[in-house]
Amino acid sequence: MKVGVVRFPGSNCDQDCVVALSQFPGMSAEILWHKEDTVAGFDAIILPGGFSYGDYLRCGVSARFSPVMGAVKDFAAAGGPVLGVCNGFQILCESGLLPGALVRNRDLRFICEHTHLRVERTDTPFTRAASSGQILRIPIAHGEGCYFADNDTLRDLREHGQVLLRYSDERGYLSQETNPNGSRDNIAGICNRERNVFGLMPHPERACDPLLGSTDGRVIFQSLLS
Amino acid sequence: MPKVIVTVMPKPSVLDPQGVATAKLMKQSGLAGVGRVRVGKSIEIEFESTPDAAKLEGVARDLLSNPVIEDFRIETLP
Amino acid sequence: MTPEVTPEIVAKHGLSPEEYARIESILGRAPNFTELGVFSVMWSEHCSYKNSRPELRKFPTEGTRVLVKAGEENAGVIDIGDGWAVAFKIESHNHPSAVEPFQGAATGVGGIIRDIFTMGARPVFSMNSLRFGDIRGEEGAANRRLFAGVVAGIAHYGNCIGIPTIGGEVYFDDSYAGNPLVNAFCLGILRHEQIARGAATGVGNPVFYVGAETGRDGLAGAAFASRDLTEESKEDRPAVQVGDPFREKLLLEACLELLASGCVAGIQDMGAAGLTCSTCETASRGGTGVEIDTEKVPKRETGMTPYEILLSESQERMLVIVKKGQEGQVKEIFEKWDLPYSEVGVVNDDGLMRVKEGGRVVVEIPARALADEAPVYVREAAPKPPPHPSDSKKLLADIPEPDAAGIHSALETLLKFPSIASKRWVWRQYDHMVRLGAAVLPGSDAAVFIVREANKILAATTDCNALYCRQDPREGARIAVAEAARNLACSGAVPLAVTDNLNFGNPYRPENFLQLREAVEGLAEACRQLGVPVTGGNVSLYNESPSGAIDPTPTVGMVGLIEDAAHITTQAFQNPGDVIFLLGSPGSEIGASHYLLAVHERKAGAPPALDFSREMAVHEALRTLIRKGMVRSAHDCSEGGLAVALAESCLAGPAPLGATISLLPDTTERTDVMLFNESQSRVIISVPEDHADKVSELLSECGIPWTRLGTVTDQPSLNIRLRKDAEYSWNTEHLQHLWNNTIEEIMEG
Structure with missing residues (x-):
């Protein structure tokens, strides 16, 4: 499986994604420059974390003008798997591939720490290697990761099983205390209705090496591979 | 109920990366003739009674704006 | 149009009558206003270390692992084996942070990162050593504002550029009220053969300016850092630079790509004293002259004079000396990364820093005299007071x-x-996990970082107990080095080398100068004893607020190597x-x-x-x-x-x-x-x-x-x-x- 990791100017987790993916036998990862207008030859696309185009005006808004995003939209429309991590999630929301928006954290500060996530659905190409209700320990690092959607959209997400990850405690209980950024409904990651576009604020690529304290992020990439 | 709008803008000589980025985006959207863009913020305040003008100015200068890098403007709506 | 040079103007530039006489003898004539400005920033303490240089010579700088020695370049370089090396340095941004904590700290981080990638190294992590007044109680409100602003500024810049902030220290004591210390550390990794030099070599080579456009930011910041902070300096506010970490990220990637291309003869960042410092230093190091034209410099504002252009401290700018004939490839790289650039001048063989405005020469100064022959003073030290009871x-x-x-x-x-x-509130705001290296979370004795491209594990710490230094600067400095080495040992590492940031009060006061001398001698002795060379650092004097000098704070940054992941503790x-x-x-x-x-x-x-x-x-x-x-x-x-x-x-x-x-x-x-x-x-x-x-x-x-x-x-x-x-x-x-x-x-x- 060949994965394209898009490098926007200001991306800073692109190389980390390549490092993490390269550990999986059968998976290869390559950087895709934002000025490319095709993603031909790739089996999956990752929009990595960072501050694309400086994230001025609003996080993720500028990427919509990059040539590669046109190609990514076509790829997604054709059913190709697209994974957006952190800034990548913001880009997916801003470009209309996922509903909702990511706004400033509840306490207005950037937060970098490990979080616990409860896997809500395993019927997607990104979570099928996990078990339902499994708890993953994966870090977050963002200033604007509070997921917001209006009530109708939230209801829609729930009805169609699009909420894939929620912030929980280590036993899977949800509360405001386990919600690091004030996301509605403790949402940490959602997919589109077709289940081939997935955005999440936590960084699975940072939880793939035992030296870094957790390998729970592997299940996401393992799912993509299987 | 009187309403006050305080507009806070980066000083003309201060670098405004957000303004530069926004100008570029607007040009990319096809809007012709975009020149210099500055991004600031607008703060709407509703008062129960007419505020003390000197105190309001003090708060706008020292709290709502950062006098080192920002200017402000106070507008009172009827 | 430019003002006439009068004794008042000279004094306003912080130059003494003796220094002015020296300028006249170097030039063989009186300087014009622009030249006076150029001398004033280059001969400020921040750029010339004129009051501390004789002391700094006491540091041990040699060692078998030293590839680039202290003072030679922007940062020292140390061998870590297998053809890999690290470049690291600590630098202060105390005064700008006192005036505008968010931007002051942010641009401090940006500046130290540029120092590292200017060496050809990829920055892999940052740390910082911070000091504020007491944050408790009602009286602590101003200190809380500074603390919150500085931490947010560091987070803003470091998180955006994607370089993890993995450790450091924060202390609170009223001696820092109104004069916080913001010492930023950065470390980069490079192959031995990738070491880049800040020298203008090759007569006829074109000189390029790349990066952000020049504005009237931080005019004469270096001179500003070399004065006491007074009530007036709050009014004295044009000296605030605004950082753009996104621009710096592009500049970083472009410069590393540029250096790898083999097209570069020399490279130098524009930090303190901006275009002035980078032109005369590259010429001095290259034993050449450099001529530039201010009309060709990309500008953000209109109507800027050569004086303003030369002294501006706009951030995220570099001077690149390109091998003649390879301009095309260089331009291609700048354009790929959407960076403004301009060919602003040329290397020549007359040993002069010459600045033109269009056809008119506005500055002509022997580069070496300007860069390296600043006056050096041995200040008067007070007699040693009797020791405190033990x-x-x-x-x-x-x-x-x-x-x-x-x-x-x-x-x-x-x-x-x-x-x-616990400083969790602080480091939770820093992205310490990007680059997949933080094997130990912030807060332990030393930060531990896996450098994946080199397959090496590094440990790093910053230390200084300023209370010890206040009571006995020599012993306090010795302990700072010992404690840093002990912290590395606790994390499983062997120390390699030291960078230091000497934060002291006004050196014209004999009791302050005594502290500086005692601390330097203590640091030097400890480094000799432990066998770790000093590879560079920074001196920040004039750390005084209306209530007096800060406690002497010679911060030690120490880097070590961990041989095996199993040793991480x-x-x-x-x-x-x-x-x-x-x-x-x-x-x-x-x-x-x-x-x-x-x-x-x-x-x-x-x-x-x-x-x-x-x-x-x-x-x-x-x-x-x-x-x-x-x-x-x-x-x-x-x-x-x-x-x-x-x-x-x-x-x-x-x-x-x-x-x-x-x-x-x-x-x-x-x-x-x-x-x-x-x-x-x-x-x-x-x-x-x-x-x-x-x-x-x-x-x-x-x-x-x-x-x-x-x-x-x-x-x-x-x-x-x-x-x-x-x-x-x-x-x-x-x-x-x-x-x-x-x-x-x-x-x-």
């Missing part, structure tokens, strides 16, 4: 020995003293049942301790005495045990002594563990002295129970004093028994709450 009995003569309740609350007071309390107890040992003697020195400071509100007494041979023997013993795989945790005893170190080891893990400790049955020391003394060269380790006897044996062979203290438990309780009549117990969940949440509660109110 006898703990005398220091405690009017303090009754606390009862059990007193001891109980003393440890709590220390753990919630802001300088000792943290301060947190890991396993109930593990046996706890103290390496070193129980100690009895209470002078300059945080116990006296936090509990009794006194800055009193001499700092503890440091014995280098003991210090090094403890490090060696610790490393031996770590290499044998016997150590589960290691933590040095510093502020707050043994009791605080034990508590921190209990609390540092995700869930607190407990410990049962039994100290010395036959001592006559006071209980507060036994628990809170800060005698040096001490480390607390925990080891698996089945290794305990072997560890005792090995420690005895090492010839250092040691004590088997007790065991780690799964109970939420720290129990310490000193004597039959002195037993104490603390609930570790409660202690963890105090330690973890104090700063957050102060800041979030």
Whole structure:
């Protein structure tokens, strides 16, 4: 499986994604420059974390003008798997591939720490290697990761099983205390209705090496591979 | 109920990366003739009674704006 | 149009009449206004180290691993084996942060990162050493604002550019009220053959300007950093630069790509003194001349004079000397990264820094005289005052020995003293995990980072106990180096080299200059003893607020190498049942301790005495045990002594563990002295129970004093028994709450 990791100017987790993916036998990862207008030859696309185009005006808004995003939209429309991590999630929301928006954290500060996530659905190409209700320990690092959607959209997400990850405690209980950024409904990651576009604020690529304290992020990439 | 709008803008000589980025985006959207863009913020305040003008100015200068890098403007709506 | 050069104008530029006479003799004529500005920034303390250079020569700078020595380039470079090297440096941005904490700190981070990639190295992590006034209570409001602003500024810049901020230190003391210290450290990785030089070589080579457009930012910031902070300097506000980390990210990627292309003859960032400094320094290092035209410089504002263009400190700019004929490839790289650039001049052989505005020459100065021949002063040092008393009995003569309740609350007071309390509130705001390297989370004795491209593990720390330095600058500086090396040893590393940031008051005051000299000599001696060279750093003088000079703060940044991932060790107890040992003697020195400071509100007494041979023997013993795989945790005893170190080891893990400790049955020391003394060269380790006897044996062979203290438990309780009549117990969940949440509660109110 060949994965394209898009490098926007200001991306800073692109190389980390390549490092993490390269550990999986059968998976290869390559950087895709934002000025490319095709993603031909790739089996999956990752929009990595960072501050694309400086994230001025609003996080993720500028990427919509990059040539590669046109190609990514076509790829997604054709059913190709697209994974957006952190800034990548913001880009997916801003470009209309996922509903909702990511706004400033509840306490207005950037937060970098490990979080616990409860896997809500395993019927997607990104979570099928996990078990339902499994708890993953994966870090977050963002200033604007509070997921917001209006009530109708939230209801829609729930009805169609699009909420894939929620912030929980280590036993899977949800509360405001386990919600690091004030996301509605403790949402940490959602997919589109077709289940081939997935955005999440936590960084699975940072939880793939035992030296870094957790390998729970592997299940996401393992799912993509299987 | 009187309403006050305080507009806070980066000083003309201060670098405004957000303004530069926004100008570029607007040009990319096809809007012709975009020149210099500055991004600031607008703060709407509703008062129960007419505020003390000197105190309001003090708060706008020292709290709502950062006098080192920002200017402000106070507008009172009827 | 330009003002005439009068004695008043000269004085306003901070130049003395003698310095002015020297300028006239260098030029063989009177300088014009623009030239005067150029000299004033290059001969400021910040650029020339004119008041500190004779002192800095005392540092050991040689070593088998040194590839680029202190002072040669923007940062020193140290060999780490297998063809890899590290470039690292610490630099202050104290005064800009006092005026505008967010942007001041942000641009400080940006500046040190540029220093590193200018060397051809890819920056891989940052740290910072911060000092503020007391943040507690109503009077602490201004200090809280500075602290919050500085932390947010560091986070803004570091997080955006994607370089993890993985450690450092934060202290609070009223000597820094109104004059915070913001010392930013960055380390980069490179292959030996990739070392880039800041020299303008090759006559006829074109000189390129790349990066952000020049505006009137921070006009004459270097001169600004070299003056006392006064009430007026708050009005004196054009000197604020705004950082653009996104631009710097592009500049970083473009420069590394450029250096890899082989098209570059020399490269230099525009930091303090901007275009002026980069042109004359590259010419001086290259033994050449450089001619530039200010009309070709990309500008953000209209109507800028050559004076303003030359002295501007706009951020995110570089000067690149390109090999003639390869301009095309260079332009292609700049365009790929959407960076403004311009060919602004050429290298020539006349040894002059020549600046034109269109056709008109506006500056013509011998580059070497400007860059390297600033006047050097040996300032007057006050006579050494008599030492402070070191006898703990005398220091405690009017303090009754606390009862059990007193001891109980003393440890709590220390753990919630802001300088000792956990800095989680700070580092939670920094992205410390990007680049997949942070093998140890911030807050342990040293930061540990895996450099994946080089397959190396580095450890790094910054240290300085300014209270020790206040009481005895020489001993305090020696201890700063020893403590840094001890922190590295606790994390499993062998020290490689040192960068230092000397933060002092106005050197024209003899008592301040004495502190500087004593501290430098102490640092130099300690580095020699430990065999670690100084590879560079920064001097920040004039750290004074209306209430007086800061406590002398010679911050030590030390980098070490960990040979094997299995050697990575943290301060947190890991396993109930593990046996706890103290390496070193129980100690009895209470002078300059945080116990006296936090509990009794006194800055009193001499700092503890440091014995280098003991210090090094403890490090060696610790490393031996770590290499044998016997150590589960290691933590040095510093502020707050043994009791605080034990508590921190209990609390540092995700869930607190407990410990049962039994100290010395036959001592006559006071209980507060036994628990809170800060005698040096001490480390607390925990080891698996089945290794305990072997560890005792090995420690005895090492010839250092040691004590088997007790065991780690799964109970939420720290129990310490000193004597039959002195037993104490603390609930570790409660202690963890105090330690973890104090700063957050102060800041979030």
